[in-house]
Amino acid sequence: VELERLGIQQSVDAIFPPAELATDLSVLPVEVTVVDEAEIAGCDAVVTRNHFEALFDVEWVHSTQAGVDRFPLEAFAEAGVALTNSTGIHGRTVGETVAGYLLAFARRLHDQLASATERRWERPAWDEAFTLPGTTACVVGTGTLGRGIADVIGSLGVETVGVRRSDEPLPEFEAMYAVADLERAIADADFVIAAVPLTETTRGLFGAAAFERMRSEAYFVNVARGAVVDEPALIDALEAGQIAGAALDVFETEPLPEASPLWEMDEVVVTPHAAAYTRDYYRDVGELVRDNVGRLERGEALANRVV
Numbered sequence: 001v002e003l004e005r006l007g008i009q010q011s012v013d014a015i016f017p018p019a020e021l022a023t024d025l026s027v028l029p030v031e032v033t034v035v036d037e038a039e040i041a042g043c044d045a046v047v048t049r050n051h052f053e054a055l056f057d058v059e060w061v062h063s064t065q066a067g068v069d070r071f072p073l074e075a076f077a078e079a080g081v082a083l084t085n086s087t088g089i090h091g092r093t094v095g096e097t098v099a100g101y102l103l104a105f106a107r108r109l110h111d112q113l114a115s116a117t118e119r120r121w122e123r124p125a126w127d128e129a130f131t132l133p134g135t136t137a138c139v140v141g142t143g144t145l146g147r148g149i150a151d152v153i154g155s156l157g158v159e160t161v162g163v164r165r166s167d168e169p170l171p172e173f174e175a176m177y178a179v180a181d182l183e184r185a186i187a188d189a190d191f192v193i194a195a196v197p198l199t200e201t202t203r204g205l206f207g208a209a210a211f212e213r214m215r216s217e218a219y220f221v222n223v224a225r226g227a228v229v230d231e232p233a234l235i236d237a238l239e240a241g242q243i244a245g246a247a248l249d250v251f252e253t254e255p256l257p258e259a260s261p262l263w264e265m266d267e268v269v270v271t272p273h274a275a276a277y278t279r280d281y282y283r284d285v286g287e288l289v290r291d292n293v294g295r296l297e298r299g300e301a302l303a304n305r306v307v
């Protein structure tokens with residue numbers, strides 16, 4: 001790949017101002033510009049959040065997200081478009097967000113914040129609040145997100161087991177289960193946390209059977225993608241008291257439709273697909289892109305290559 005023009009597609013402004021990344025990348029020996037949809041075709045490489053048909057005319061596409069489920073992977077492969085993703089940068093941010101959810105449930109902060117917006121001085125019932133040491137979490141998906149989550153909640157005293165395709169252990173987890181054993185892995189956990197990529201095998205992974213298997217005191221957390229959960233089944237499980245509550249950053253439809261019952265549930269925390277947000281996001285992406293431009297110059301393979 002001969003890189004002359006690298007575009008920063010405007011869709012990244014959902015996460016950071018495109019100009020911040022353009023400035024960060026201005027040290028590169030290539031022309032870096034912010035591009036709208038019509039200007040994509042004039043670039044050799046594009047950093048983008050969203051997919052556009054014009055990306056088929058580009059040699060290398062870099063996704064600002066770790067999840068690449070929005071890109072047509074097979075069609076890119078056929079067209080000879082290289083795709084890299086931003087896995088590796090979200091461990092601490094998402095880990096801290098998940099720790100925040102767990103602390104909210106344990107210390108009843110979500111409840112008290114809700115009361116405070118209505119100026120109500122309302123304490124938790126005597127047996128509602130608890131502390132995290134001694135609780136257990138099952139993290140499904142043990143990559144950057146899963147390990148970052150295990151690291152941060154581990155420092156709060158939560159004992160964490162992992163689930164991946166194989167049961168090969170990892171140092172961040174007390175035990176490891178293969179995904180074929182998902183129902184056994186989640187059965188004893190106080191917190192079940194989804195951190196897997198959305199693929200044809202993980203679509204709907206958390207359905208009625210999984211929620212039936214969870215403890216009725218357990219909380220479900222989704223920081224992966226909405227479609228790894230059967231959302232109607234989750235709503236049923238919450239309404240039936242089969243599980244205690246949920247913290248959800250991602251949904252089948254985003255933004256979460258106003259009519260969704262999830263907005264109204266006392267024990268459901270809804271966040272707007274923002275678990276990985278940080279003011280340093282453009283710098284983290286910039287580092288990945290600079291590293292890969294260097295690799296291209298040296299004739300080396302791209303890091304984080306998906307297609």
Ligand code: NDP
Pocket residue numbers: 066067068086087088090094140141142143144145146163164165166179195196197198201202223224225249250273274275276277
């Ligand atoms: P990684 O590629 O680092 O990790 C994914 C992990 O999932 C791998 O370790 C893999 O382990 C495991 N895995 C893959 N397929 C399966 C399966 N069928 N069953 C069980 N485990 C599986 O990705 P990240 O951790 O960086 O990101 C994970 C996903 O989280 C992204 O794809 C994205 O959708 C989402 N995400 C959401 C964010 C948010 O803002 N809410 C931010 C960043 C990511 P093994 O190979 O051992 O099976």
